[in-house]
Every structure is written in C-alpha cells, then in structure tokens.
Amino acid sequence: MATNDLNHNLVLLSHLRSILVAVGEAEQIPDDSHALFLERFDEMMLALPVDPIESQYLGQDIMCQVIERYPQIAHLVPRDLLWFFGGACFNFMPDEELDMYQALEERRHEAEANDEPFDWNQEKQFMSMPVSDDTPQH
Incomplete structure (x- = not known):
C-alpha cells in the first residue's frame, strides 16, 4: 500500500469522521450506539498506518456500516474510501x-x-x- 495513497485516505477518513460527529451533535441518531461506533471508527483510523492489511477488513466493515446506519449521509461518503477498502464496499x-x-x-x-x-x-x-461528441473541433 503506497504511503501517498494511505495519507490521502486518512485525510478522507478524518473528513468523514467530522461528518459523523456532526450527525451525532444534531441528535439524528441514538447517542450511545453512535459513541461506540465512533470509538470503533477511531480504532480503525489509528490501526490503519500500523497494520494496513488487518485494518482493511475493519475498514470495509465500518464503511458499510456508515452507509447502512447513517443513510442520511451516505451520499457524503468519499467514493475513494469505498474503493480503498474494497470488498463489501463495492456493493455500494x-x-x-x-x-x-x-x-x-x-x-x-x-x-x-x-x-x-x-x-x-x-x-x-x-x-x-x-x-x-458535440465539442467543436478546432
């Protein structure tokens, strides 16, 4: 896994986390399960640079859960993250x-x-x- 690729996706994960925090602050979801989900999200982000292969599976699971648990923000999930984690994320x-x-x-x-x-x-x-095909040729 290229470091540049990893850094790019860590930035996207941070952005997605800020969206998840905003959803929680807007009280759009049950607070207790949301807090636990954010903990898992943080664990995955910390583990990704240390053990990228093992973290891929957790990342797939978390990305799928973001879309399934928070359908109101599914359109905000960076598509690069779905590609990066692969597997079940491809279903979306x-x-x-x-x-x-x-x-x-x-x-x-x-x-x-x-x-x-x-x-x-x-x-x-x-x-x-x-x-x-309508573009004029110069």
Missing part, C-alpha cells in the same frame, strides 16, 4: 464507477512502473469528465 458502487476506479488504478500502476508522477485527484477528475 455502480459498475460504471467500479470501471472508472479500475482504470484509474491501472493508470497509477503504469505511471509508477515508468517512474512518472501521478496525481490521483487530477486523474480522477480527468477520467470523470463527460465525453461530448
């Missing part, structure tokens, strides 16, 4: 999105193999741009 991604992430991953590996720079976010933006 349409085929077109999975195809895009697979192509993005292939581009990343190709760039690394050729010692070329690779910017995940820039490439993702480029790949998700709509292709239009």
Whole structure:
C-alpha cells in the first residue's frame, strides 16, 4: 500500500469522521450506539498506518456500516474510501464507477512502473469528465 495513497485516505477518513460527529451533535441518531461506533471508527483510523492489511477488513466493515446506519449521509461518503477498502464496499458502487476506479488504478500502476508522477485527484477528475461528441473541433 503506497504511503501517498494511505495519507490521502486518512485525510478522507478524518473528513468523514467530522461528518459523523456532526450527525451525532444534531441528535439524528441514538447517542450511545453512535459513541461506540465512533470509538470503533477511531480504532480503525489509528490501526490503519500500523497494520494496513488487518485494518482493511475493519475498514470495509465500518464503511458499510456508515452507509447502512447513517443513510442520511451516505451520499457524503468519499467514493475513494469505498474503493480503498474494497470488498463489501463495492456493493455500494455502480459498475460504471467500479470501471472508472479500475482504470484509474491501472493508470497509477503504469505511471509508477515508468517512474512518472501521478496525481490521483487530477486523474480522477480527468477520467470523470463527460465525453461530448458535440465539442467543436478546432
């Protein structure tokens, strides 16, 4: 697991955690189970840099629970996290999105193999741009 990839996803996890905290503060969910869930979330975030492989499984479970327990924020879960943790998280991604992430991953590996720079976010933006046949040719 590339360190850059890990750091990117840790930032996304921190952002998602702040959303979860806000949901709790808005009293949209039962407080006791929410506090326990946040504890598990924090444990996963701390374990991820130490034991990335073992933490993947916990991460999959937690990402799936975020979507199932908090459907009101499911649309705010960064898609990169679903791809990063994989497994059961793929059930929440349409085929077109999975195809895009697979192509993005292939581009990343190709760039690394050729010692070329690779910017995940820039490439993702480029790949998700709509292709239009109406664009005038200069």
